[in-house]
Amino acid sequence: MQAQQDDVAVEATRNYLTEGFTLWSWLRTHDHKRIALLYLVSITAFFFVGGAAATLIRLELATPEADLVTHETYNVLFTMHGVIMVWLFLIPSIPSALGNFLMPMMIGARDLAFPRLNLASWYLYLGGGIFTIAALIAGGVDTGWTFYTPFSTLFSNTNVILVLLGVFIVGFSSILTGINFIVTVHTMRAPGMTWFRLPLFVWANYATSIILVLATPVLAMTLLLLGAERLLHVGIFDPALGGDPLLFQHLFWFYSHPAVYIMVLPAMGVVSEIVPCFARKRVFGYRFMAYAILGIAVIGFMVWGHHMFVSGQSVYAGLVFSLLSFLVAIPSAIKVFNWTATLYKGTITFSAPMLYALGFIGLFTIGGLTGLILASLAADVHLTDTYFVVAHFHYIMVGGAVMAYFGALHFWWPKISGRMYPEMWGRVAAVIIFFGFNLTFFPQFLLGYEGMPRRYHTYPEQFQVLHLLSSAGASVLAAGYLLPLGYFLWSLLYGKRAGPNPWQATGLEWQTPSPPPKENFAVTPTVTEEAYAYQPATSAQVPQ
Amino acid sequence: MNTGFHLLPESASTAAASLDHLMLALTLLMGIVALAVTVLIVMFSIRYRKGSSADRSHAPTTGRRIEIAWTVVPLLIFLGMYAWAAYDYMALYRVPPDAMPVFVVAKQWMWKLEHANGRREISELHVPVGQPVQVVMTSQDVIHSFYVPAFRIKQDVVPGRYTSIWFTPTHTGEYALFCAEFCGTEHSVMRGKVVVMPPRDFAAWLQHGSAEPGIAQRGFDLFRQYGCSGCHSAGSSVHAPDLHGLLGRTVHLQDGRTLIADENYVRDSILLPKKDVVAGYAPIMPSFAGQIGEEDLIAIIEYIRRMEGETGGGNAGPAR
Helix, strand or coil: CCCHHHHHHHHHHHHHCCCCCHHHHHHHCHHHHHHHHHHHHHHHHHHHHHHHHHHHHHHCCCCCCCCCCHHHHHHHHHHHHHHHHHHHHHHHHHHHHHHHHHHHCCCCCCCCCCCHHHHHHHHHHHHHHHHHHHHHHCCCCCCCCCCCCCCCHHCCCCCCCHHHHHHHHHHHHHHHHHHHHHHHHHCCCCCCCCHCCCCCHHHHHHHHHHHHHHHHHHHHHHHHHHHHHHHHCCCCCCCCCCHHHHHHHHHHHHHHHHHHEEEEEEEHHHHHHHHHHHHHHCCCCCCHHHHHHHHHHHHHCCHHHCCCCCCCCCHHHHHHHHHHHHHHHHHHHHHHHHHHHHHHHCEEECCCCHHHHHHHHHHHHHHHHHHHHHHHHHHHHHHCCHHHHHHHHHHHHHHHHHHHHHHHHHHHHHHHEEEEHHHHHHHHHHHHHHHHHHHHHHHHHHHHCCCEEEECCCCCCCHHHHHHHHHHHHHHHHHHHHHHHHHHHHHHHHCCCCCCCCCCCCHHHHHHCCCCCCCCCCCCCCCCCCCCCCCCCCCCCCCC | CCCCCCCEEECEHHHHHHHHHHHHHHHHHHHHHHHHHHHHHEEEEEEEEECCCCCCCCCCCCHHHHHHHHHHHHHHHHHHHHHHHHHHHHHHHHCCCCCCCCCCCCEEEEEEECCCCCCCEECCEEEEEECCCEEEEEEEECEEEEEHHHHCCEEHHHHEEEEEEEEEEECCCCEEECCCCCCCCCCCHHHEEEECHHHHHCCCCCCCCCCCCHHHHHHHHHHHHHHHHCCCCCCCCCCCCCCCCCCEEEEEEECCCEEECHHHHHHHHHHHHCCCCEEECCCCCCCCCCCCCCCHHHHHHHHHHHHHHHCCCCCCCCCC
């Protein structure tokens, strides 16, 4: 009976999901919320393809010998894993899916500034992504996601050019999304929505967009130069033609280090929304938080050489890049301290989004601190290109960015779908992911310190115990990632109705119905107070 | 080589001892910070959970003073860490004058090593304990990386240039040598070992089975064979720069630049002679690119370095 009444209610409500039911209505939509869902579906698909590659890698590494795949296949697998997870999952995950959905609502707008461009970005992303994966699978590219020369230009007899082309196309999707976000934040804020009333999620995505627009073209140029050398034998990176292989590394990391912040800044934005909501308290030091985001974005452009301390670059360059890398950690540290201080004297509940957010703070802290160990010059000489680095960046990207992504999905799922996910399952999955993650990646710090090089298909026996632990953790992690896929789909049909604001949160996005109507707000809201006006002592209502 | 499971890596060089101290300090410091954050989060989560009776009056939402404190204090600690690690890093590039040179040519997927007396090895390096050793390396194909975990040293090996690093082994034994930069299909089997021997055993090993001439002698032969001596000798009628005492000397170039001649300069002058033309000389030298292999190039450069000995003296090993 209850279900029947609910179904009637669905048809009665006019919202963005009921604007059209045909595939065509989705493929030519200009609604930022529908485009966000197109991203969400494609990103999820790519995530599981990249995850499958990781599963095979961990399976192979359970023993020191080569017993599951050949050397060639192993090298293809870690290349696939890296390329897919970096460019097709992590970079677009929070900005393109959740940012797309939420940013216009958070600033009180009806859409992004350029809705058609937004759809074009998705087509570029999807087309480029499918092209990249097809080229990876057909041509068995074995260069790693870093494409270091001269291996990639002269020695790898694979589809390098086609994969570069795919990544190049996906890059344009990033640039267009970045421009769209920047213009939207500048021109489409509701009356009264001043810069220092913006939610930190908007600040984070704004800073991310600036990095996308400034850094991605450098990647595009670098990939073109690589293609020119490989196809036309123009000497740029190859010493035999008068080029310099280190030049490639400089150009590549000039993009790829800021890319780390493209992945982690939006995650910080997510955590800055979730923690105040579940602590029922204004985020501590709002202005410092906003400045820290901008600080990270700016200094993040000046630390790329810390990937090259043993590459043969000048010792003095190493000294400068090391110092700057320590400096970029300061704003990140500020953010961790401020989230912690937000909890102080709050009224805290522990729904699934909060569990993910707290998990993020812990894992991101470990990732950041081990990053400082790697920024320490003499330590990096021993640790670089070992599993210590692998562990470090997975703590930032999986422990950090992916945890926040899942936290965001749970937090805004009621808004996106109009339904609640099953809370108990949400908490179980969060705990499984947290433990699975640590079991997978903590042993890798030890492996690295003992000297296990990365990108090794076979390895000396002494490393097997730790590799086994890591592989065992990976299977736990895989189970943790499959769970939400199941219960999110389940909740679409059977989930409890969410109502406009199930968390009693303060953002503008919670003031419209769930799911929101096509135009987001019937009347453009006027903003009269700052973000995060949570009042713990006096609030009558706290989230379930 | 200890092949069983152990939590901490072996430590067998002077650099390893100081790196382990640094790592211990860093790990403790990081551990304390991580623990402090974790304890605070757990404490607040319990104390201020919904329904608890904890006092929540005057909850702060900003605090200029404390924010400045937790910006400045980490900054000072970070600067200390930076200085310590940078100091140790600089030491890795200050080669002791008595370092014994070893020349390394890496290729997919093996290490080719040559001692100054001409004794060659493949993917094995024998060295005496207690003696500083400098490896001078280049690659025949892609980028590799010379990594001996027990010594805590690593240096990328780059085609088209020489890179180098040094170490002083402190314990005899066999230690793993890894390629640490992904170099293609069989990257993970590009492994070898470093055998650290008592000095007397090493001296015996070095003499044993070395039928080849010393590396500089071989360089001398190549210098004649490729016709270098036709122009670069005192009695030549061709106007070409004198090579005596070249390495370490300041060279003025045609286009106004000056540089200090090192191995990379000599290498470029042989392969890309138009790149750095010496002031006062016509660019008439032909390129030898594609004609001289990496090992022979190293030998020729070593011969040119010894020419330094004929006029000015200097150390036997490569500078820097």
